[in-house]
Amino acid sequence: MAKGKGKGPKGKKITLKIAKNSIRISFDGGLRLDLSKMGITTFPKCILKLTDVDELDLSRNMLKKIPSSIEKFQKLRWLDLHSNQLEDLPKAVGTLQNLFYLNICNNKLTTKNLPEELNLLKNLRILNLGLNCLDSIPPTLGALKELKELGLFDNFLTTIPNSVKRLPKLEKMNAERNPFPESKKEEYVDPIKRIESLYLVQEKDLCSSCLQNCQGEKDKLNKFKDTEHCPSKKLSFPLLLTPNSTAMDNQEQWRLKEEHL
Structure with missing residues (x-):
């Protein structure tokens, strides 16, 4: 061996x-x-x-x-x-x-x-x-x-x-x-209320079933946002830690990007 x-x-x-x-x-x-x-x-x-x-x-x-x-x-x-x-x-x-x-x-x-x-x-x-x-x-x-x-x-x-x-x-x-x-x-x-209970993780840390669930939730959230009365208003989630977003491999890069939006 x-x-x-x-x-x-x-x-x-x-x-x-x-x-x-x-x-x-x-x-x-x-x-x-x-x-x-x-x-x-x-x-x-x-x-x-x-x-x-x-x-x-x-x-x-x-x-x-x-x-x-x-x-x-x-x-x-x-x-x-x-x-x-x-x-x-x-x-x-x-x-x-x-x-x-x-x-x-x-x-x-x-x-x-x-x-x-x-x-x-x-x-x-x-x-x-x-x-x-x-x-x-x-x-x-x-x-x-x-x-x-x-x-x-x-x-x-x-x-x-x-x-x-x-x-x-x-x-x-x-x-x-x-x-x-x-x-x-x-x-x-409500998916917006649920966000504060979820967490940002890298894809490699999730099993295939969880990845599928997260993608499904992301699609639902995007559909929800498209039907809002004020589509031009960007949703803001302070201290966002959610698997509804596809995590970038470099989480620090992700955070820096969010700070400049």
Whole structure:
């Protein structure tokens, strides 16, 4: 066997110095550790020395696993893991009692590997489970009484538990593009309103099915724009992060282009 054959891609090594230089002050004065889009394939152990951060962004990498040591980040209020290759989450996520935002959209999570301990996140306001491989939603998520926004789009759901649909503070639930029976289709969400729940990813990070879905949504959006009363008015999406747009290989180039439009 040739040397290195069969091994996965070698990701970027994150040192403690790199991690410290990636800490920013968030809009509310907290500490945000931003390691998104770094080509990381394994959870960097060095960041366990930076557990006093309030926000942790590991999105748009190639992570397959989050270790149980995530429980050391007890101050975390905001955790973004979207657009990785996660197939499960550790039970230790349930110990992050200060968490109010959890984004695990666009991964490979199945219902079986979704930890029941998620129902312990009593302060959670926003939970995004979209673009995964979920065929059902645990009724125990009905324990998240503070939840205001829930993303379930692009999964394999045929129903949503009443305990979840009747959450007392739930204001927005996006369950589009799931195989619900015709008689039980979930409430339609306007495509313009749905955009804020979706994310910009490169085509290479999506499976063929997701690429087909994204192209279909892009076509629908273009048709919607053509029928607007003011077609000359360009739609503006601040902080746009949506797979409804075909991502350019160089995302920084894409952002610079948008800034000059």
